[in-house]
Amino acid sequence: xxPEMNSDFAKAGQIAGIALQYGKTxxxxxxxxxxxxDKIEASIRELGxxxxxxxxxxxxxxxxxxxxxxxxxxFGDDLVxxxxxxxxxxxxxxxxxxxxxxGRYGDLMKASRNALAAAVKAxxxxxxxxxxxxxxxxxxxxxxxxxxxxxxxxxxxxxxxxTSPSIPNVDNGDRAELTEGMTIAVEPxxxxxxxxxxxxxxPSIFMLTGNKPVRVGFVRDIRKEVxxxxxxxxxxxxxxRRFGEAKVQxxxxxxxxxxxxxxxxxxxxxxxxxxSQAEHSFYIxxxxxxxxxxxxx
Numbered sequence: 001x002x003p004e005m006n007s008d009f010a011k012a013g014q015i016a017g018i019a020l021q022y023g024k025t026x027x028x029x030x031x032x033x034x035x036x037x038d039k040i041e042a043s044i045r046e047l048g049x050x051x052x053x054x055x056x057x058x059x060x061x062x063x064x065x066x067x068x069x070x071x072x073x074x075f076g077d078d079l080v081x082x083x084x085x086x087x088x089x090x091x092x093x094x095x096x097x098x099x100x101x102x103g104r105y106g107d108l109m110k111a112s113r114n115a116l117a118a119a120v121k122a123x124x125x126x127x128x129x130x131x132x133x134x135x136x137x138x139x140x141x142x143x144x145x146x147x148x149x150x151x152x153x154x155x156x157x158x159x160x161x162x163t164s165p166s167i168p169n170v171d172n173g174d175r176a177e178l179t180e181g182m183t184i185a186v187e188p189x190x191x192x193x194x195x196x197x198x199x200x201x202x203p204s205i206f207m208l209t210g211n212k213p214v215r216v217g218f219v220r221d222i223r224k225e226v227x228x229x230x231x232x233x234x235x236x237x238x239x240x241r242r243f244g245e246a247k248v249q250x251x252x253x254x255x256x257x258x259x260x261x262x263x264x265x266x267x268x269x270x271x272x273x274x275x276s277q278a279e280h281s282f283y284i285x286x287x288x289x290x291x292x293x294x295x296x297x
Contacts, residue, residue: 009283013093013292020084050086055083058267059079060079063197079098079109092281095185097277098276111190119188129172136188184284198268206233214254
């Protein structure tokens, strides 16, 4: 019997897709970035889901892992990639799009969008992973840009936002095939830089990676709050709102000393090139389904 798509995975994709389109309407000049992210995350819960990872906005040369902690930063004439994830009982929908507030990067946005459309045609039961990367690479290079080589799509698991297989944005020669029942996210990144990213700046996204005991009472409370996420990533502002900045920083220092805090600094294009992104989540079966697609755009 063929495996059927988990209904929670389908619902999570639908919620993520709707929340992404809602978030797109909030991205405008002078809007407070953290407030926009708060509203997107609230919408995920209102739609019946939970947050799979902090809603993120990658600005300009930043490709991923950025969500500001303060409420002073606002959007300007930015190229904004919005990446959000929702889960239902641990099953994840992961999706992204790019908004150009500057009016200067329409072709770069189109490159990542069209690359995702090319990937949609390439993804399916029995598709070779390298061929998906080749379709993405060809489309982006056709616009005169480069795919980001060291970022990739990925598998989706229960309470896991990055599992195997890795879905490249270039033809890496991988002849492994997509198999029935796989759930994956495909996310082309296009840039006018050199096509490589590196870590740069202070992190605001974290995960706990161990279960070592802590002694201080409020640190245990913070740990309990994080543990309720089932190992999924979190961001600083979620905790500072409840516990205050000083207690959260103390707790983070304790977690670092114990070696259980993993941070995710922003990923920035190494030549300072602008970066655009597009992403959908898929269920691979006899009929492959895009779980996060909610419109024709």
